Each structure stands twice: as C-alpha cells, then as structure tokens.
Amino acid sequence: MGKKPVKYSVVDAFTDSAFKGNPAAVCLLEEERDDEWLQSVAAEFNLAATCYLTRIAEPEPEVRDSVPNPRFHLRWFNPLAEVKLCGHGSLAASHFLFNSGLFKSNNIEFLTLSGVLTAKRVPETKQADFLNSENGEAQRYFSIELDFPATPLAEFDSAEIPWISKALNGASMIDTKKTTTDRDLLVCVTFT
Secondary structure (H helix, E strand, O other): OOOOOOEEEEEEEOOOOOOOOEEEEEEEEOOOOOHHHHHHHHHHHOOOOEEEEEEOOOOOOOOHHHOOOOEEEEEEEOOOOEEOOOHHHHHHHHHHHHOOOOOOOOEEEEEEOOEEEEEEEEEOOOOOOOEOOOOOOEOOOEEEEEEOOOOOEEEOOHHHOOHHHHHOOOOEEEEEEEEOOOOOEEEEEEOO
16 A cells, blocks of 8 residues: 655745745655655755654543643754754744644644754734735734753863863853753853
C-alpha cells in the first residue's frame, strides 16, 4: 500500500506580505516517515527550514482535561541535515496549524529534539477587521508567541580555553557558562 499524500505549505515567517520574510516549508504528516525521506524532501524544497509535523494521539476522554492543547512532534531539516531548534520554522509551523482549522485551541505544544516548545495565538486588536473580498468573511489578525525550551547551563572555567579572552578583543569576561546538551559557550562581557 502506498503512502498517503502530504499536506504542505510554504510559509513566510516574520512578515505579513507574500514573498518576503523567512520562508519555511511546513509538512503535515499523517504517519511517521524515515529520516532519509525527510532529508530528501528538505533538499528538494531547498529552503533554510523544512518542518515536519506529526500529531500526537489525543488522550482517553477521562484524561483529556489534563492535556487540553493539541500536541505535535516537530522536526526541522535544512537541505543538508536535521537541526535541533529553528525559530522561523517554529513560527511557520505554528502559523500553518493555527490557520488549518484542525482545532480551535489558541495553544499548541510541540515535542522537539530540544524539548517542549509552546505556541500561543494572540488576537491582535485592529481598528477594523477587513472583509475577505473572495468570500465576504471577516479576516482576523493574530500574532504568535513562542516559548522555547530552556537549555541547561553548567559552570565553566574560561581558563580551560585561553583564546576566548583574546577573541573578545579587550572585553572583560564577567561570567562564562557552557550548555550541557551542546558544546556552546555563553560569555557575559563588559567593555572598558
């Protein structure tokens, strides 16, 4: 039996105009796909981000009240590899789902490689909503608030990497931390 067709859209994030902003492909999958397929589709789109959404099954009715918001697995791929976190891809995926009509909730929960990410639809107040000239329906405006997973930080002795001080070109280091999940550094500096 063949795979079902994939619903997808290219969403321009950080803009309210077509063909501007940061484009991301958003694919709504009815079933999990293997990584090779996901990577091939991302390479075909050739955008900075291709997002894959897979709905997480609703809990049983007696537990339903404890998880009121729709939940999705969310993965991001660029043309070369999977990425752990993608801001404009998260915004594009949220926009796609909020406009899909699949649910009425103003909140979505995403399970990602970096942890739980939440999106909230926030209605915007405009002087007047305009009527869509094609069907006469009022077009509602909203913005999206994203709450990204926090990356745990650990203590780090900057003396372990002496070149940091030189790379900061005269800035004094106040504090240094490292992420526990990646090998990223967070350096707080002051300039004299």
